[in-house]
Amino acid sequence: MAIQEQLKQWQELAQQLRVDSIRATTAAGSGHPTSSMSAADLMAVLLAKYLSYDFDHPDNPNNDHFILSKGHASPLLYAMYKAAGVIDEDELMSLRKFGSRFEGHPVPLIPWVEVATGSLGQGLPIGVGIGLAGKYLDQLPYRIWVLLGDSESAEGSVWEAFDHASYYHLNNLIAIIDVNRLGQRGQTELGWDTQAYAKRAKAFGWHTIEIDGHDLEQIDRAYEEALSISDRPTLIIARTKKGKGVAALEDLDGWHGKNLDEQQAKEAIKELGGERHLTIEVQKPPTNGHPALPIAHPFHFPTYEIGETVATRKAYGEAVKALGAAYPRLVVLDAEVSNSTHAEDFAKTYPERFFEMFIAEQQMVAAAVGLQVRGYQPFASSFAAFLSRAYDFVRMAAVSRAKIKLVGSHAGVSIGQDGASQMGLEDLASLRAVCGSTVLYPCDGNQTAKLVEQMLGCEGVVYLRTTRMKTPVIYSIQEEFPVGGSKIVRQSDRDRLTIIGAGVTLHEALKAYEHLKEEGITARVIDAYSVKPIDVETLHQAAKDTDGNLIVVEDHWAEGGLGAAVLDAFAGNKTKAKYQGLPLNLIKLAVREMPGSGSPEELLHAAKIDAFAIVEAARSLVESQVIASQN
């Protein structure tokens, strides 16, 4: 195509994207037309000339990746799909309607959307993850294009991504920042100071190109230049106008996230030259490139002898290393604490499948999401406390329907001297409250190994909680620990109460069992290693067998953790009470005051979650029952 003809086509396409963004949002009665219009020229050129993507085969490993980090510009994305000929008019107009996959912000129910966006500042760090996959694992020449808004550059996570992308020399990553100057409620921090963006990105090791984001020739040259950069990522800083193309909207405050009414839309569309129905032939990548994968070998679990002591964090490291042999797509990330989480065991054996993410937990989780886009099975570890740094990323991973494995070490007061800042005491609560998540909490080495293997088979976000201190091995390697199950570790036919623990508190429960036995009180002890899903049946049976006398003990705040999971087992969903008409005398032992420093034993005791506290609670339950039966 001659240059002039091409420019004409791009211009028409850009106007179509604008018109369709307006039409779809006006029909929806909500949405972000003006944020779509500012980037229409950028996307027109990308779609028509640079994006290499096989819409018929979104699983083609050679496809480029496109992430709309400014997810609120979804009308623009859907208009691109229409222009690519893969959705029809009706689908475009289903935007934001109940039951439509074309939601207010993109989700991977759409086959060409790989990750959900809409929480700003996440697209670029996820792009870094795909970039790592492309450059170091797949070793395929695809590109990752990320369209950012200017407002979202205020998020620190964006700078974690700038930092990591240059550290890892991700020349396959091309970010475009749509500097339309206006945020939701007024001017952004940097306004149109594109030079300030360029300075910052350069200081972080990126190649930068400043352009007028409405000049199609400048856009074309910028993409071409970006493709030629071989040693670093590129940021294209495009000065644009929000609402570009319609005088009543252009560069005006107060138009963020607002649709035009019918009349306004009519006039705007007229000003844009009317409706168009161009279809673009998007270039397709070859189908013959395939990811370079290591060969799978049989694996051997680390095994621990009953009675020996080992920290579950250490068992995690040894298990994930062992599994590395059999699962060539298993990759490990860590936030600069791999010698504490024991991710280093894997890193030393499989350095090419280990990614050091430094102290940047948001980037770590985002990279995990990016890696699983390319079919890898990422395990990402840090202290349980510090995973809280990435909570919004974990939340969004669920919206992305991503399969990621998180491992939090140093959970609870049992870490000892380091103090409260290092104690993960809200991890079970926060991770349980993630849609579709699985939460596992092993108490010994062999159980850890088995659970790590099972994590590979889980959908969604899976969380493994590990312990700093060494704990005795109580299970043989032959035992199985299905997700959703539990282990009854002590029981008799005259149990008067049930003690439910997991991880470090299971061992306290076992000590308490012995004390109570000496007092003539027999207890059932349940290891609730699967915190979510919890083993409802076993808990119900135990409650029935022990007159509803339950003690749950956890090294976690009193809210949302194991105790909450156990209580939930006795609550009905929707239309049935699960435990109709039966009493439930439940005592929840948990951390209720801010802990300080001390030995693990001192801190477990002070928090009243050790064997002493369990014994006391057990006595009170049994006594209450005696009194009740006497009345």
Add this chain to the structure above:
Amino acid sequence: MAIQEQLKQWQELAQQLRVDSIRATTAAGSGHPTSSMSAADLMAVLLAKYLSYDFDHPDNPNNDHFILSKGHASPLLYAMYKAAGVIDEDELMSLRKFGSRFEGHPVPLIPWVEVATGSLGQGLPIGVGIGLAGKYLDQLPYRIWVLLGDSESAEGSVWEAFDHASYYHLNNLIAIIDVNRLGQRGQTELGWDTQAYAKRAKAFGWHTIEIDGHDLEQIDRAYEEALSISDRPTLIIARTKKGKGVAALEDLDGWHGKNLDEQQAKEAIKELGGERHLTIEVQKPPTNGHPALPIAHPFHFPTYEIGETVATRKAYGEAVKALGAAYPRLVVLDAEVSNSTHAEDFAKTYPERFFEMFIAEQQMVAAAVGLQVRGYQPFASSFAAFLSRAYDFVRMAAVSRAKIKLVGSHAGVSIGQDGASQMGLEDLASLRAVCGSTVLYPCDGNQTAKLVEQMLGCEGVVYLRTTRMKTPVIYSIQEEFPVGGSKIVRQSDRDRLTIIGAGVTLHEALKAYEHLKEEGITARVIDAYSVKPIDVETLHQAAKDTDGNLIVVEDHWAEGGLGAAVLDAFAGNKTKAKYQGLPLNLIKLAVREMPGSGSPEELLHAAKIDAFAIVEAARSLVESQVIASQN
């Protein structure tokens, strides 16, 4: 003092700080001596010449502020206290021991520690908050000194702080980065490339000074230069050696977070010239400067008529604006969505007490923590979903014993078309699982206003959840809503079940009540506006009165929210079952599948948390009871 004499004193002091860091950690059997030693020279000069701080009066408003962002270097901080003559040998040696306020990482149990550190990358953003207080509110000339580690610069939150500090021209903020090259498990990303740090900070608008962090004269000059900068914050980039001063430790990997054994300590102390017991006279600021505060006026609550509809987010904005008149220390922050959260109502009336934090939720929460250090009462708002971005900061705010108020708007599926990424569905779970937190969830305008006022009196982290859609006003402005209470909004002496809702679901409960009444089923309806603490007594009474038939309905994931709070009301703490021997037939209605776009009504219905779902659940409870009584 002559220059040479001064240098000699500083040198002696620095060696003392090193020796004491070693002694304390060796006695503790754990801790971070080498991370303390790298910064000893920097701290010696700061303490001896530049810090202006009245240790006898930590509440002197003119005091400088010092934040040890690299909190693991706590031995250094405690050694500084000893050198300042405010703690004795025994206290220094109590480091990390059970019951000692000298914990592994600093906490404000120590009178000179204003905020807890230990989760990296938080000290600088908190410093920004104190800087805002100093420059814009107090209008006092104190400085904020922040000592950072180099590893923590990988945290995006550090760059949010760099960004905001320059945007707000915080020349009162002086950050020192201890570039000792080594992180926990090896070299940092940038190693000793101090120029790279300088480039980045400069690009973010800071003045930078690169020095040898062990050259006392360079340190002295750097501080002096920093004090002379009048339009921007300063970063001093100090090249140092981890373990400086002891050949067996200096710049060596594998020594992070490790104490020396007795013999090693003995040799190291010898190499450092032995124990010293210098005491430094730290310069004190004047006592006659006082913060500039606006005058308090009486305030008038916004009032809404019963039956009128108003969004609780709007009522929040109007309430916080009203309270602004009476509470001169009330300040408001927002993350660039003030026109959605309605923080803008306050911002327009009190622009001098409003801080736009742009889309940087971590920095927003950190700034709130910094502002409350100076006695301000910060309200920080964003979408409930996006507060998850700052979860680690909220967690640490609790460790800091900070009094901050968080407001999350757009909670739940009831936001409608925007989709799951914008729906706060884990906010109740995550905020409940914060030590000492209070969680409030109003259902109408008048209740919102009253709760906002009560937030001012709460200790710790307080969270208010608001709703996007308008809801009918059901309470008169005369009603009171104490924290920890609830409202019984419907009851009779023949209630067969209890429906518990809050916020948007309370209105669904009221609709369900009418349906059920028509069917001859009378229900009690409880408004559990105080989610934490929950009103245990009222719930127990209701359970007793309605045969244990409870339905809890919430616009939140099924884990950790209102339903969990209600269940917790029936669980004992420590040694007593709270609800001994009685049945609990509880149905929890909550969001259990990933929602999409749609109208609020469609989404509440699809999630089975609307009036229809409540009616269905109620019928099943009543029917089960009939069947049970027939058996």
